[in-house]
Amino acid sequence: MNSLDPRINRLSEKGQITSEEKKKSLDQLETYEVFLQKREGQPFRHEGIVHAPDEELAWIFAKEQFSRRQTCTGLWIAKTENIMVSELTENEESVYDLYEEKYCGEGNKYAIFHMLKRGKQHVYAGTVLANDESSAISCAKAQFSDEQVFNIWVVKEENLLISSEEDKDMWLTVPEKTFREAYAYKASDKIKEYKKRNA
Amino acid sequence: MYGGGTIFESHDEKNIVNEDPVKLAQFEERINRGEKIEPSDWMPALYKKQLIRMIEQHAHSEIIGALPEGTWITRAPGFRRKLALIAKVQDEVGHAQLLYSAAETLGKTREEMIDDLLSGKSKYSNIFNYPAFTWADSCFISWLVDAGAIVNQLANSRGSYGPYCRALERICAEESFHLKYGHHCVIYMATGTQKQHDMMQEAVNRWWKPLMHFFGPPDKISVHTEVLMKWKVKMASNDDMRNQFLDMYVPKILELGLTIPDPELRKDETTGRWVYGDPDWDEFYRVINGDGPCNKERLEVRKIAEERGRWVRESLKRAESKYVVPLA
Numbered sequence: 001m002n003s004l005d006p007r008i009n010r011l012s013e014k015g016q017i018t019s020e021e022k023k024k025s026l027d028q029l030e031t032y033e034v035f036l037q038k039r040e041g042q043p044f045r046h047e048g049i050v051h052a053p054d055e056e057l058a059w060i061f062a063k064e065q066f067s068r069r070q071t072c073t074g075l076w077i078a079k080t081e082n083i084m085v086s087e088l089t090e091n092e093e094s095v096y097d098l099y100e101e102k103y104c105g106e107g108n109k110y111a112i113f114h115m116l117k118r119g120k121q122h123v124y125a126g127t128v129l130a131n132d133e134s135s136a137i138s139c140a141k142a143q144f145s146d147e148q149v150f151n152i153w154v155v156k157e158e159n160l161l162i163s164s165e166e167d168k169d170m171w172l173t174v175p176e177k178t179f180r181e182a183y184a185y186k187a188s189d190k191i192k193e194y195k196k197r198n199a
Numbered sequence: 200m201y202g203g204g205t206i207f208e209s210h211d212e213k214n215i216v217n218e219d220p221v222k223l224a225q226f227e228e229r230i231n232r233g234e235k236i237e238p239s240d241w242m243p244a245l246y247k248k249q250l251i252r253m254i255e256q257h258a259h260s261e262i263i264g265a266l267p268e269g270t271w272i273t274r275a276p277g278f279r280r281k282l283a284l285i286a287k288v289q290d291e292v293g294h295a296q297l298l299y300s301a302a303e304t305l306g307k308t309r310e311e312m313i314d315d316l317l318s319g320k321s322k323y324s325n326i327f328n329y330p331a332f333t334w335a336d337s338c339f340i341s342w343l344v345d346a347g348a349i350v351n352q353l354a355n356s357r358g359s360y361g362p363y364c365r366a367l368e369r370i371c372a373e374e375s376f377h378l379k380y381g382h383h384c385v386i387y388m389a390t391g392t393q394k395q396h397d398m399m400q401e402a403v404n405r406w407w408k409p410l411m412h413f414f415g416p417p418d419k420i421s422v423h424t425e426v427l428m429k430w431k432v433k434m435a436s437n438d439d440m441r442n443q444f445l446d447m448y449v450p451k452i453l454e455l456g457l458t459i460p461d462p463e464l465r466k467d468e469t470t471g472r473w474v475y476g477d478p479d480w481d482e483f484y485r486v487i488n489g490d491g492p493c494n495k496e497r498l499e500v501r502k503i504a505e506e507r508g509r510w511v512r513e514s515l516k517r518a519e520s521k522y523v524v525p526l527a
Contacts, residue, residue, distance in 0.1 A: 003496050004330050005270040011503050023310035027512055031303075031525045048366070049300045049525040051309065053515035065293055069373050081523040088239050090229075119235030119361045121527070151237075153526070179282045185379035187386040191454060194390035198456060 032058035033083060034066050035113075035124065037074035044076055044124040046113065046153075055079075055161050063170060071174040075163045082159040084133035086152040090118070095137070095152050096145040102138035104129055109157035110136035114149045122153050218243045230431055235361035238304040238527060249432050250360055251305050252321075258298035259316045259323035263497050264344075265291045267327055271337040283380050287341065290377065294370045301362040303525050317502055324348075325483060326409045328491030335388055335395075335402035342381030343406070343448060347413050349374060350444045351435075359431035362527055382451075389455035396456065403452070404460045411461075411478035412486075414441040420480070438472075445473040 003009050029051045035044040047066045052058035058077050067075060086095045107130045113122040125144045130136035133154040140152070178184045222241050229236065236242055265288045272288065275281040299309050315321035326344060331337050349371070356367035388399040415421060415437035427433040435443075445466075452459060463476035486494070 003270075004332060007273070008270075008496065008500055011500065023314050025308075025310065026516060026520060026522055028309040028313070029512070029515065030520045030522065031300075033526055046527065048297060048369075049303075050296070053517065053520075057515075065296060068293070069290070080525050081521065083526060085239075085526060088237060118237060119364065121365060177286075179279060180286050180376050182375045182379040185376070185383035187383045190386050190390050194456065195454070 029053050031080045032062065032077045033080055034062040035076040035078075036066055036072050038070070038072050040073050044074060046122040049080065050077075059161055067171060067174070069174075069180060071171045073168060073171070075167070077161045078155045078159055082155060084154040086137060086154075088115075088151045090150070092148070094145070094148045094150070096141045096149060099134075099137045099141050101141045101145075102135060103142050104131075104135065104139040107131040107135075110140075111155045111157050111160055112136065112140045112144065113153040113155070114144070114147070115151035116147055116149060118150055122151070127157060227429070230359045230429075235364060236359050237361045238524075243430075245426070246430050246432065247305050249427055250363065251302050251307050253432065254298050254302040254305075254363055254366075255307065255312050255315070256322055256324075258295045258302060258312065259321060260327065261291045261295035261298060262316075262501070263323045263327045264340075265295075266497055266500060267329070267331040267493075268337055268340055270331050271334060274334065275337075276334060280384070283376075284337070284341075287377050287380065290373050294366075294373070297366040297369060298363075300525055301360075301366045304362045304527060306524060308522065313505070317498060317505065319489065319498065322487060324413060325486050325491070326406075326413050327497060328486050328494045329406070329409050330493050332405070333398055333402065335398040336405065338381060338384035338388055338399065339402045339406045340381070341377060342385045343410060343452075344413065345374065345377045345381055346448055347410060347440075347444050349378060350440050350447070351414070354434035354440065357431075358434055365527075386455065389457055399455075400457055403457050407460050408478040408482070411441065411475065412480075412483040414438075414444065416480055416483070441475075442473050445475075449473075 030053070031049045031051055032055070033049055034047045036047045037044045050058050050061040050065055052061050055077065058079075059075070062075060062077050066072075087098060089095050089098070109127050110130050110133065111127050112125045114125045115122050125140065128136050128139040128143060130139045133156075136154045137152055140154075223243060226236070226240075226242060226246075229240075236246075268284065268291075269288050272281060272284050275284050299312060302312060303309060312321065316323070331340065352367050352371060352374075356364050356371060358364055358367075385399060388395045390396075418436045418438045421437055424433050424436065428436075445464075449459065449464070449466075461476045461478075463474060466473050485491070489495075
């Protein structure tokens with residue numbers, strides 16, 4: 001290869017790649033769903049996914065992918081397969097209409113996420129104690145069904161990797177990196193000066 | 200932000216005939232009401248197919264588009280430019296991740312998308328098959344290619360597919376500095392020494408045609424996009440986006456004492472539309488089909504990266520893991 005980029009010329013020194021092999025399933029690893037809290041006191045909100053081989057790397061990828069540019073105060077991740085997804089409702093119907101209301105106070109902790117509007121991301125509503133995912137929705141109905149909810153995600157809390165107080169250090173330097181802010185690139189005086197020079 | 204307006208490859212509108220008319224009507228009503236479509240909603244096969252194609256091509260464009268700019272990281276003039284360019288290129292690669300994820304929610308795995316990129320089956324924005332000879336080329340890309348992409352992506356972020364819109368909103372938020380940084384770079388070149396000014400002018404001369412190609416062929420020869428507009432997959436026609444770009448950026452280019460290498464370019468004040476000379480659409484099709492100055496190099500770089508990373512991915516794989524389609 002004869003590239004303008006010397007690094008690319010060095011890359012291809014070892015000869016051409018001829019492999020036409022198709023990728024095997026999971027070559028790109030499993031997916032994890034990522035939730036962020038932008039500011040103290042705000043609910044955690046779903047941001048997207050990362051592909052990763054385990055929780056630890058998923059955490060690092062998620063931090064880099066979703067909290068690199070804007071500061072935040074908390075990061076949660078859960079493996080996609082560990083999230084139970086409810087029906088998706090529409091118009092006036094709330095998902096909670098499809099479940100019996102149940103008051104519960106024992107069992108495992110389940111985190112409940114609501115989709116409050118179609119097109120919007122799921123937000124954390126709170127945690128309930130229940131025996132399984134489906135009954136967790138019934139318990140959540142008793143606690144958080146004031147609003148209309150179009151879709152619910154349920155995650156057993158032990159399957160959520162939750163950031164700790166000390167982790168918040170990760171985001172301390174984000175606001176200092178002003179070279180990633182539009183306001184750092186003002187140059188209208190240059191244009192004015194140029195126009196004056198060439199008038 | 201690198202996605203152009205064109206969805207390469209044609210499509211077959213007759214597919215819609217086979218869809219359940221009741222479900223199709225409900226689907227279209229939802230879109231008319233301005234509601235988003237979510238991954239678990241019913242959707243016509245053609246909608247899904249076109250969205251996958253569009254989002255996937257956009258993702259590939261982010262990855263491949265990082266290459267010509269990445270070329271200049273090691274030689275960027277000064278520490279601040281280097282910092283900014285590294286951050287920008289990292290953003291673009293992150294955008295590819297967001298877009299691959301959005302396409303995955305429609306049922307195509309990331310493995311399949313990467314396979315299709317490497318085999319040449321799936322396309323990416325044509326403009327990245329051109330080389331960045333000088334620092335000025337890198338400045339041109341950062342400012343004007345990004346500007347072109349922003350016109351397109353702002354339109355698409357009002358589209359109908361929830362996960363794609365959300366990815367685009369995040370992308371647009373991160374982009375705000377790219378455009379300003381790119382403009383800043385071009386201003387410094389164009390208002391600097393005569394030599395710098397000339398370098399910038401040469402870059403504009405090199406990139407103008409590919410930039411006109413970037414928005415896709417004119418509406419009169421472009422593939423029929425009516426149904427895609429109705430379903431809010433495509434939000435504006437190629438000509439509309441090109442026109443909007445010219446409206447916004449031609450004055451900004453000219454005020455820097457740069458000229459645009461198209462003697463026919465002018466705004467028709469009665470129609471409000473820009474008239475431009477033929478940017479050689481034959482070249483556009485030739486380059487899409489593989490015969491551009493850098494097509495081979497771009498894919499080769501990706502293949503080498505694939506090959507060299509294989510042992511890492513293999514060693515990280517765990518037997519008990521299984522693939523689940525991401526949620527949103």
